[in-house]
Each structure stands twice: as C-alpha cells, then as structure tokens.
Amino acid sequence: MKTDNDLVQKFYQNLGKLFYAIAAVDNNVRDVELEKLKNVVKKEWLTTNLIDNSLKINIEDSIINTFKWLHDDNEYHAETCYNSFLTFKKEHESLFTDRMNTLILKTARAIAASFSKVNKLELMLLTKLDMELKNIKT
Template identity: 45%
Template structure:
C-alpha cells in the first residue's frame, strides 16, 4: 500500500514540477499564473484527493527557486517516459489543458512558454 501511495505522490509532484516549468518558462512566475494553477487544479483535477500535491510542489519550487524551468521540464519528461502507463489519453489531455491555461493567463503565451508547450505536446504524443 505504501508503494502505491508513494507512486501517487510522485505522480502529482511531477505534475507540479511541469506546471512550474510552464509558468517559469520566461523566468518570471506571475501571480495570475499561480491563481490559474490553483483554480484549474481545484476544478479539473478534483477527481483526485491528491491534487493538492500539485499546488504544494509548485509553491515549493516557486518559494525556494530550487530549479530552473528547463530542469523541471526535463525532470517531468524523464518521469513521464519512465511511467508511460500513468498517462492515459484523458490524463494527457488534462495535462495539456492545465499547461495551456497557465501559459495563457498572463498576457497570452510568450515564446518561451510556446516552446515548452510544443515540446510537451510532442512528448505526450510519443507515449
């Protein structure tokens, strides 16, 4: 049971890392991006009791500035590649929807965010 709980936590932590990478792609995380993340997680990820882990990881990365966007993005891709079975078509669509909502929130998508969104879309289609 503990392994399942640990793997579930890790899944949501990696989503938080991805969404932080999208928000921080331009080197600045805007308050509206944080608000959007929290709103989308509450609405779209509410089917899971662990969705709050996404926000907690995002907040931790934002507060500590422990990793740059590209590192977080690469960490997510590595996790996704290793755990393909977790990324059902529904989950992949929800990941893209959430990432797009975050990127679009503050004055539209910028070049850095568009690049990460395109990479994410390509990688999700590979699995």
C-alpha cells in the same frame, strides 16, 4: 488511476514540476499563474473520474505545494523541472493515458495563457510537451 499511493504522490509532484516549468520558462513566475493553476486543479483535476476518490485530497496538495516550493526556493530552472518530469514520464508511461495527457495539456495551456497571453518561450515549451505526450519524436 489505480496504483500505489507513493507512485501517485510522485506523479502529482511531477505534475507540479511540469506546471512550474511552464510558468517559469520566461524566468518570471507571476501570482496569476499560481492562481490559475489552483483554479484548474479545483475545477478539472478534482472533478475528473480519472482519479480514484481516495486520492483526490492529495492531488491539490501535491501539485500546488510542489509548484509553490519550487517557486519559493527559486533555485530551480524551468528546463530542470521539465526534464525531471520527462524522466518520470518515461519511467511510468502507463500513467499517461490519452485522457490524462489531454488534462495535462489543458492545464499547462491555461497557466501559459493566464498572464498576457502565451509568449514565445511558453509556446515552444507547450509544443515540446504536446509532442512528448503524443510520443512524437523529433
């Protein structure tokens, strides 16, 4: 991903919003969901060749810190965060390549499955996300 640093920072912050929305959709963000996100970011995001090496240091901080901030602030609803992510996505479609979308979905699914399998609300949001990333209109 070659682009300016501010846009990249916003991209990862919006991923933090998305991943928070996945965890918060059932109105209960659990520690295990944050831990799963941290693990997936380290194992998948920091090792991918989709991201310029000079930006990898910011990935973990941006995604994780945004997620934590939203959780700690406790004023943001999953739907608000998800819609904010969608707005960003629509404004920057070129960042959302097939490979990037696959990694986003993989991360979202891992978060949803981290506590007692995927519940109905998480499944519905994952389905919406999958359709959005594939640009399938309902």
